[in-house]
Amino acid sequence: MIALLPAVTAVAYFASALAVLRRRRAADARRAAVRHCALISAIGAAVTALSTERFVPANGMEMIPILMNLSALVAVALAPLATHQPATLARMLSIAACSQLCLATTAPGLIAVAWTVSAYIAWTELADHPEMRLASRVFAVFHTASSGFLISGAAALAAGLDVTGGTLALIGIGIRAAVLPGHSWFVPFCEVAPIGLMVVFVAPQLGIFAYFATAVGAVPHGVEALFVAAVAVTAIAAAGLGLVQVAARRAAAFVVIGQTALVVLGAASGSAVARAGALVTWQTLILAISGFAMAIAAAEARRGYLTLHDRGGGLAATPRLAMAVLLFGLACVGFPLTLGFAGEDLLIQGARFPDLAIIPVVVTAANGITVLRWFLHLFSGAPGDVGVRDLRAGEVAALTIAMALLLITGVAPRLVVSGIDPSSHSKSPHAGGLHAARAASGSSTGR
Amino acid sequence: MTAQQLLVIAMVALPAAAIPAVALPAWFGIRADERRINAIVAAAFGGATIAGLLLVGGMIASDSHRVVVAMGNWFEVGPHHFPWILIADRLSIPFALFSALLVGIIGAFSRRYMHRERGYRRFYLLLTVFGAGAQVVVLAGTLDILFFGWEVVGVASALLIAFFHERPNPIAHGLRAFATYRVCDVGLLIGAVWLHRSTGSGGMVVPGPAEAGWAGVGGSLGVLEATSIGLLLLWAAIGKSAQLPLGGWLPRAMEGPTPSSAIFYGAISVHLGAYLLLRAAPLLDQAPVAALAVTLIGAATALHATFVGRVQSDIKSALAYASMTQVGLIFVEIGLGFRILPLAHIVGHAAVRSLQILRSPSLLHDHHQLEQAMGRQLPKTGGHLERLVPTALQPWLYRHALERGYFDAMLTDYAVHYLFRGLRALDGADQAWTALISTAARPARNASPTRPQEAP
Numbered sequence: 082m083i084a085l086l087p088a089v090t091a092v093a094y095f096a097s098a099l100a101v102l103r104r105r106r107a108a109d110a111r112r113a114a115v116r117h118c119a120l121i122s123a124i125g126a127a128v129t130a131l132s133t134e135r136f137v138p139a140n141g142m143e144m145i146p147i148l149m150n151l152s153a154l155v156a157v158a159l160a161p162l163a164t165h166q167p168a169t170l171a172r173m174l175s176i177a178a179c180s181q182l183c184l185a186t187t188a189p190g191l192i193a194v195a196w197t198v199s200a201y202i203a204w205t206e207l208a209d210h211p212e213m214r215l216a217s218r219v220f221a222v223f224h225t226a227s228s229g230f231l232i233s234g235a236a237a238l239a240a241g242l243d244v245t246g247g248t249l250a251l252i253g254i255g256i257r258a259a260v261l262p263g264h265s266w267f268v269p270f271c272e273v274a275p276i277g278l279m280v281v282f283v284a285p286q287l288g289i290f291a292y293f294a295t296a297v298g299a300v301p302h303g304v305e306a307l308f309v310a311a312v313a314v315t316a317i318a319a320a321g322l323g324l325v326q327v328a329a330r331r332a333a334a335f336v337v338i339g340q341t342a343l344v345v346l347g348a349a350s351g352s353a354v355a356r357a358g359a360l361v362t363w364q365t366l367i368l369a370i371s372g373f374a375m376a377i378a379a380a381e382a383r384r385g386y387l388t389l390h391d392r393g394g395g396l397a398a399t400p401r402l403a404m405a406v407l408l409f410g411l412a413c414v415g416f417p418l419t420l421g422f423a424g425e426d427l428l429i430q431g432a433r434f435p436d437l438a439i440i441p442v443v444v445t446a447a448n449g450i451t452v453l454r455w456f457l458h459l460f461s462g463a464p465g466d467v468g469v470r471d472l473r474a475g476e477v478a479a480l481t482i483a484m485a486l487l488l489i490t491g492v493a494p495r496l497v498v499s500g501i502d503p504s505s506h507s508k509s510p511h512a513g514g515l516h517a518a519r520a521a522s523g524s525s526t527g528r
Numbered sequence: 529m530t531a532q533q534l535l536v537i538a539m540v541a542l543p544a545a546a547i548p549a550v551a552l553p554a555w556f557g558i559r560a561d562e563r564r565i566n567a568i569v570a571a572a573f574g575g576a577t578i579a580g581l582l583l584v585g586g587m588i589a590s591d592s593h594r595v596v597v598a599m600g601n602w603f604e605v606g607p608h609h610f611p612w613i614l615i616a617d618r619l620s621i622p623f624a625l626f627s628a629l630l631v632g633i634i635g636a637f638s639r640r641y642m643h644r645e646r647g648y649r650r651f652y653l654l655l656t657v658f659g660a661g662a663q664v665v666v667l668a669g670t671l672d673i674l675f676f677g678w679e680v681v682g683v684a685s686a687l688l689i690a691f692f693h694e695r696p697n698p699i700a701h702g703l704r705a706f707a708t709y710r711v712c713d714v715g716l717l718i719g720a721v722w723l724h725r726s727t728g729s730g731g732m733v734v735p736g737p738a739e740a741g742w743a744g745v746g747g748s749l750g751v752l753e754a755t756s757i758g759l760l761l762l763w764a765a766i767g768k769s770a771q772l773p774l775g776g777w778l779p780r781a782m783e784g785p786t787p788s789s790a791i792f793y794g795a796i797s798v799h800l801g802a803y804l805l806l807r808a809a810p811l812l813d814q815a816p817v818a819a820l821a822v823t824l825i826g827a828a829t830a831l832h833a834t835f836v837g838r839v840q841s842d843i844k845s846a847l848a849y850a851s852m853t854q855v856g857l858i859f860v861e862i863g864l865g866f867r868i869l870p871l872a873h874i875v876g877h878a879a880v881r882s883l884q885i886l887r888s889p890s891l892l893h894d895h896h897q898l899e900q901a902m903g904r905q906l907p908k909t910g911g912h913l914e915r916l917v918p919t920a921l922q923p924w925l926y927r928h929a930l931e932r933g934y935f936d937a938m939l940t941d942y943a944v945h946y947l948f949r950g951l952r953a954l955d956g957a958d959q960a961w962t963a964l965i966s967t968a969a970r971p972a973r974n975a976s977p978t979r980p981q982e983a984p
Contacts, residue, residue: 215963215966216966218965218966218967219962219965219966222965222966265958265961265962265965268958268962269962269966318954321951321954322951322954322955322958324948324951325948325951325952325955326955353605353606354605354606354607354608357605357606358605392696394694396693397646400554400650401554401555401557404554404555411683416679416683417676417677417679417680418680422676423602423603423610426610426672427605427608429717429721430608430721430724431608434721434722434725435718435722438718438721439718442714442717442718442721443714446710446711446713446714447710449706449710450703450706450707450710453683453686453703453706454703457690457693457699457702457703458699460693461690461693461694461696461699462693462694463694471557477555477556477557481555494602494603495601495602495603498603498604498605499603501605
C-alpha cells in the first residue's frame with residue numbers, strides 16, 4: 082500500500098530541487114528552497130489534519146512526514162550561503178524527497194531503492210569537493226555495504242526468506258544508524274559535509290522506519306540479541322566520546338549517534354512500551370537534531386569552525402542563537418518540557434530492567450553534560466566580534482515553528498503518544514513465518 | 529475539583545506561566561523592560577505564596593492533613609501510564625510556601641541588586657525557571673514528577689552559576705555543578721524505575737485520611753529492594769545537597785550572582801536532597817542499612833565542612849561550607865529517624881543562610897560599623913574547636929582543610945582524569961580506524977584540534 086501524502090510530497094521535493102538548481106545565486110536558490118519547503122510543509126500539515134489512513138503512514142507515524150518537512154525547512158532556512166550553493170540545496174531537497182518516498186511504502190524493495198538513492202546523492206556532494214575526499218571514501222564504503230545489505234534483504238523477503246531477509250536488512254539498517262562497527266562514516270561525514278545536507282540525511286532517522294517495515298519480528302533471537310548488544314555499546318561509547326571532543330561538530334555527531342542508538346534500542350528491545358518510546362523519541366529527534374545542528378551551522382557561519390578554544394561572547398551578541406542551541410540541544414537529550422522527556426520515560430520504563438534500562442539513563446546524562454558544555458563554551462566570554470548579527474527573521478521563523486512543536490508536545494505529550502497503538506510494530510508486514518512460530522511456541526522477546 | 533486542589537495547582541501553575549511571559553519577548557527580540565519583568569515574577573511568586581497561605585488556612589479550617597490533586601494521566605501507553613499527581617501535606621506545604629516566598633523576596637531584592645546589569649532578563653528567567661521547578665519537586669506526588677522538576681532545577685542552577693560568563697571560572701564551575709547533578713540524577717531515575725517494577729507505580733504511598741504522616745516513597749518492598757532503592761535515592765541527594773564525596777561544587781557555585789547564591793545554596797536547591805530523603809522516609813524505615821548510610825554521609829560531611837569552612841578566606845565560600853555543615857546535620861537527623869526536626873531545621877537554616885548570603889557583599893562594611901559602634905575589634909569566635917582538637921593535630925588538620933579534604937583532587941586526578949584519558953585513547957583509536965578505512969595517514973590527536981576538510 083502506498084501512503085499518498087509522502088509520495089506526492091516526494092514528487093514536490095524533486096520538482097523543487099530542479100527549480101532550485103536553475104538558480105545561479107545561492108541567495109536566490111535558498112530563498113526559492115525556503116518558499117517551496119514552507120509550502121510543502123503547510124500543505125502537508127493541512128492534508129494530515131484532514132486525512133484518512135490512505136494518505137499517511139499509520140500506527141503512530143502520522144506526524145513523521147510533517148516532521149520531516151519541517152526538518153527540511155529548518156535545514157534550508159538556516160543553510161549558510163557560503164557552503165550551500167544551489168547544487169547543494171538541490172541535493173538536500175532530493176534527499177528529502179527520498180526520505181518521503183521511504184515513508185510512502187512498506188515494500189522493502191522500494192524502501193531499499195529510495196534508501197540507496199539518498200545515500201548516493203549525499204555521496205555526490207562529498208565527491209564533488211576534493212577536500213572531502215577522505216570522508217567521501219569512508220562514506221562510500223559504508224553506504225555501499227548498507228545499501229547492499231538492505232537490497233539483498235529486500236530480495237530475500239520478497240522470496241519468502243523472512244529470517245535471511247530480516248537479518249540482512251538489519252545489518253544494513255545498523256550501518257546507516259551508525260551502530261558499531263558500522264559507525265565510522267558518521268563522524269567524518271558530520272565534520273565536513275555541509276550541515277544542511279547532513280541534517281536532511283541524518284535527522285529523518287530512516288533506519289527506524291526501515292526496521293519496522295522489514296526486520297522487526299523477522300530475525301532470530303540470537304541475531305536480535307547481538308544487535309541489541311551492539312546498539313547498547315554504541316550508545317554508551319558515543320556518550321563517552323562526546324564528552325572529550327574539542328570540535329563542536331564532532332561533539333554534536335556523537336550526541337546524535339548516542340540518541341539515535343537509544344531509539345534503535347527501544348525499537349529492537351521487544352517491549353511495546355519501549356517501541357512506543359522509540360516512536361516518540363524518533364519524532365523528537367527529527368526536529369531536535371535539525372534545530373540543534375542548524376543552530377550550530379548558523380554560529381559557524383558567523384564565527385568560523387567552532388572548537389572549545391573559541392569563546393566569542395556569543396551570548397551577548399547573539400542571544401537568540403544561543404537560546405536555540407541550548408533548547409534544541411536539551412530537546413535532543415530528553416529534557417523536561419520537551420517531547421523528548423516523554424519519549425525517554427517510555428524508553429526507560431519499557432526496557433528490560435536493570436541492564437537495558439540503565440543504558441538510556443546513563444547515555445542521556447552524559448549527552449546532557451556534552452550539550453551544556455558546548456553551549457557554555459560556545460557562547461561565553463567577552464563580546465569579541467563586533468557586528469556579528471543574531472538570527473535573521475527567516476531563521477527565527479523556521480526555528481520558532483520547530484521549537485514550538487517540541488515545547489507544546491512537551492507540555493502535552495498526549496497529542497503524540499495517544500496515536501500510538503502499543504501492539505503495533507511488533508512485527509514487520511513481512512515477518513509472518515518467524516513471528517507465527519514464536520507465537521505458537523509462546524516465546525516472546527519482550528513484555 | 530475543590531478550591532484547595534485549585535490552590536495547589538496555582539502554586540505550580542503561576543510560576544510556570546511566568547516562564548513564557550519572560551522568555552517569549554526575549555525570543556522575539558522585544559526590548560527588556562526591567563519593571564515589567566519584575567512585575568511578572570513578583571505576580572507569579574506572590575500569587576503562589578498567597579495561594580499557599582490560603583491553602584494552609586483552608587486546611588486548618590477543615591482539619592485536613594493533606595490535599596491530593598490527581599490530574600489524570602499525562603500520557604499512557606499500554607500498561608504504562610504517567611499520572612500527574614500533586615500532594616500538599618505537612619512536608620510539602622512548608623517547603624512550597626517558603627520557596628515561593630523566598631523566590632519572590634529574592635526577585636524583589638534583585639530589582640536593585642541586578643539593576644542595569646547585563647543579563648537582567650536572563651537572571652529573572654532562570655530564577656523563574658528554578659522557582660517553578662522547585663515547586664514541582666516539592667509538590668510532586670510521584671517520583672517521576674519529582675524527577676521532572678529536579679532536572680529543571682539542575683539546569684537553572686548551572687546556568688546561574690555561569691551567569692558571569694565573561695570570566696572562565698564561572699563557566700567551569702557551572703559545568704562542574706551540572707556534571708555532578710547529572711551523575712547523581714542517575715540514582716534518582718534508576719530508583720524511580722526500580723520502584724515502578726517493584727510496586728507497579730512510581731507514586732507515593734499516601735497515608736489514610738485519619739493519619740497525620742506525610743506521603744512517601746515506599747510500599748511493600750523487601751529489605752534488599754528497599755535498601756537498594758534507598759541507596760540510589762541517597763546518591764541523588766548527595767549530588768543535589770553537596771554531600772561528601774561530591775560536595776566540591778558548592779563553594780565554587782558561589783560564582784553566581786549573590787541573590788541566586790542565597791536562594792539556591794542557602795535556601796532551596798541545597799535542601800532538595802534532604803527533601804527527597806524525607807519523602808523516602810518510609811523506605812528508609814524499611815532499610816536500616818540505607819538509613820545508616822544517610823547518617824554516616826551526613827556526619828562525615830558535617831565534620832568535613834566545619835573544618836574546611838574555617839580556613840576559607842572569602843565570606844561566600846565560608847557560608848557555602850556552613851550550609852554544607854547544616855545540611856549534613858539534617859541528613860544525620862533524617863538517618864536517625866527524625867522527621868519533624870529536620871523539616872524545622874531546613875526552614876530555619878534556609879531563612880538564616882539566605883539572609884547571611886544576601887548580606888555577604890556588605891560584610892566588610894557591616895564589620896566596620898560594628899567595630900565603630902563597639903569601639904574595639906570584634907571578639908574572636910569559634911575557638912571551641914581549638915580547645916577540642918589536640919595541638920599536634922592542628923597543623924595537619926589545617927593543611928587538610930586547605931586542600932578541602934583532598935576529595936576534589938582525588939576526584940579530578942583519579943576518577944575524572946583516568947576516565948577522560950581512556951575516552952581520548954578510544955577516540956584516537958576510532959579516528960585511526962577511520963583513517964585506515966579511507967587509506968589515509970593517521971590523523972593528529974584530538975587534543976590539538978585541526979580543522980577538518982571543509983566545503984568551500
